[in-house]
Amino acid sequence: MSFSDIVERIKGVRGVTEVVTSRSALFITATADALKPLAMEIYQIMGGFFRTCIGSDERSINNCFAIYYIFGLDDRGLNIVVKVYADSKKPELPSISDIVPASDWCEMEARDLFGIEFTGRASYRLILPHGWPNGVHPLRKDYSYDSRPVTRAVSERLTLVDTISTVPIGPYHPALHEPEYFELYIEGERVIDVKYRGFHVHRGIEKLGESKLTYQQVNFIAERICGICGFEHSTCYAQVVESAAGIEVPERAKFIRSIVLEIERIHSHLLWVGVVAHLLGYDAGFMHTWRIREHVMTLAELLTGSRKMYGLNLIGGVRRDIDLSKKEKILEVLDTISKEYIELASLMVSIPQVRMRLKGSGVLYKEDARKLSVVGPVARASGLRRDVRKDLPYAAYRYASFNVPVYDDGDNFSRLMVRLDEIKESISIVKQLLDQMPPGPIKVEEFIVPEGVVAISAVEAPRGEDVHFIITGHGRPFRWRVRAPTYQNIPALKHMLKDQPLADAPLTIASIDPCFSCTDRVLVIDSSGSKRTLKLGWGLG
Amino acid sequence: MTYGPVLVSIGLASVLTLPTLLDGVERKLKAAIQSRIGPPIHQTLLDLTKLFRKELVLPRESMHTLYMAFTYLSLSIVAISSSIASIALGSIELFTASVILLSIIQAIHIAMPFTTYNPFSIVGASRELVLAVINESALLITVGLAILVNPLMSPPSSWRSTYFLLLLELLIVSYIASGRTPYDIAEAEPEIASGWLIEFSGPLLGVIIYTNLLRKAMVKLIVGIVLAGLTTGYGSMGLLLSLIAMTLLWVAYTVASTIVGRSRVDVAPKTMIFIHTTFITLLIVTHVLGV
């Protein structure tokens, strides 16, 4: 299917009112009736993936609510954004979750936070706590950032079924030490169903966003969305604003971003390998992986000023350069870790318990992975060749040649192997980029961000693709939405845990390398709806 | 034998204190293998002192735990004393009694979490139960055979392959009974079953930890006693050898458990049944054939 065919097919759907094309995206405006046929066309016929959907309160501009659905045709590096308006008095849209199962969560998120109802599906509360009053939708513009509704604590024991036993996992620290709650229903030692309740760490950063934050400040908060792969979020945010404002980032800055992104991937994967060793009772493996990881952490500090929370990105470039002595240090560290980690990885795989427990457990079949549009190593371990670095190249990835490791078994072992292989690739990417790094400035100092522009950016984080979506506003985003990779992967856990032994459950949960605080993230940073003329036309990203 | 009581007291004193230090050695050794500095060797002693200084907190709705903990402690002391006495004095009856007591102690060890009403400790304990039933049967059979082949606790005139097999099987049984990886599945899946000790704290936890150490020492001591019976015979040399064997085994088990991972709860019993039946069959066959 050629590009013009795609445009033609989409234009052919009844109810599509506008199609705007740009370099890497196709922006479509459609009526509510066209939503399902469009989803069918893009998701089922063209084989696109679903990135997320975003609610937005645009009543101050066009007297409507709106939802943006982002699809991705990965194989041709194209984003397709479908915008649908919903009535301001009684916002209601047809649900597409029957066609696109991956849209389940984002629809519920829009329902919780904007009060947009979705017809044709079962609705439930996803994000707001159960004690939150009905009809209060915190992301609407008429909800001021400092109002605190009266909430009452409600016990959230999900379902009590007498005939089967329930094993609660969490809410304190399932697998990784973050607050989420799983309820496993078991028969004997088999898991027969799973319920998930998350979003306990909703950090309400929108308050800050509405009262204080500026475009540059948001960057530092964006980095704090995730404690392990924050730099991906800050890069993704910087890129989305740069794309909205049409800022040309200097090449050298792009190289530095890619290099640091890969360094972060190495430390993140090593962290995960350590955690898995620990869950397998192989604590020596845990300690030694983290010993190796420590070299990477120190290196990150040398390059950025901090082991974690690098604070390196600004909109327009980066803040610290990589000079010759730092370059040498990077090469030296990469040499040490590549030797040491290959040694340790082959050792770990030789431990009988490690092999036995990972092989064949927590299987996610390719069809399920596709249906849920899972991302990152989880997708690649289930035979889906998806990697934003290849599909929608950003920063300096087009200058590096690397493989995207794909395994077909979909089990925990495949997910381990994907990550082990990726460490190798990352080391090679960093070396290649260091060799080719062009001289020049590392940031653009002056720029203006026009208002009312829509842009999307995606970055391949260690856990999968991060997606940032923005509608620019006056001095700060009008709407900023973050979709962390784990948000996309958690729904797949249901498939992975079902019919598996209970003993494998924590391991399987850990195998998606969940980052719950990412998933719960900040939800949104919106500006207050003060008087302003905002024309929400399509920005050309 | 007038020095008998003296010998027993010395043996007893060392077997009651050594385990805390050996646990410290275990922690230090583990740390070394993991490239860490690790705690000082007397850390376990410090931990216990600290626990005994805290207030007594009982698990919810449960006085049983307290009674059980003290039965656990006193039975362990009795068991370990009688095994020390058995090798010092050459009494196979005392040895038999101590092994039977050990089984009872293992049973209490498993039963204790059931008094706490905590789902996690109960999950942990029920997992342990499966393992223990298999392993304890193997222990009793093997020790029975040991008594059969060397009832006098004195060195035989010539060595037979039965003896080697016997020691080997005893080693396996005692390794598993000491609750180390890959068979520490009561502690398994750290987040689902956060170990069965989860409900205990303060002096109660101290008593349980200390008794556990005694139990761990005891399962190693048994191997040492059978070995001593077959080599040096009973008496002061036998006692010394059993204590040395216990110490060395502690170190060896530590290294072994550090370099492997944990088995899965449903796989562990299967592998265990396989190993035990193979060994016991071989043992009986060689014994009957007299080779």
Place this chain on the structure above:
Amino acid sequence: MKKNPLSLLTIASSKGRVTKRYPFEEPLMTSEFRGKIEIDESKCIGCGACVNACPPNALELLSSSGTKTLRYFIGRCIYCWRCIDVCPVGAIKGTREFELATDDVSDLYELLIHEEAKCSVCNSPYATVRIVRYVATRSPSTEGYVSMDPKCRQEKFVKAIEMRFGGLSA
């Protein structure tokens, strides 16, 4: 590379111990580490540029009668050093200090008090004395205006224009 579980022992012995007896030994830290900031009292002019840039609101400019206080709360600081980037007079310096835990929260506040300049016309406070001096030395031509608050300044300016064009209110 084929390995077996025992090779862990060789790895361990070749690597030795990597942990440190911190705090008795030097912490692992590179020359590039960003720690707490230090504001040079003699240089700061109280302009508030750092306050506007600080992402977590660790720096605040508080007004009270006759003074403007720049307050640095270490408890909120994320050590991003954005304040250093934006300070027009280079008053802020980064340090490598990070051992900042304390049992007294007042240790975490640093205050820098500026005298407030009063408008020469209406006598209401509008900036710090030092800003006024700073602006005056930087661009002497503004001298006639710099001693007033923005409102009076605007009025004076409007009057001047009106006068030039023959306005009535001369």
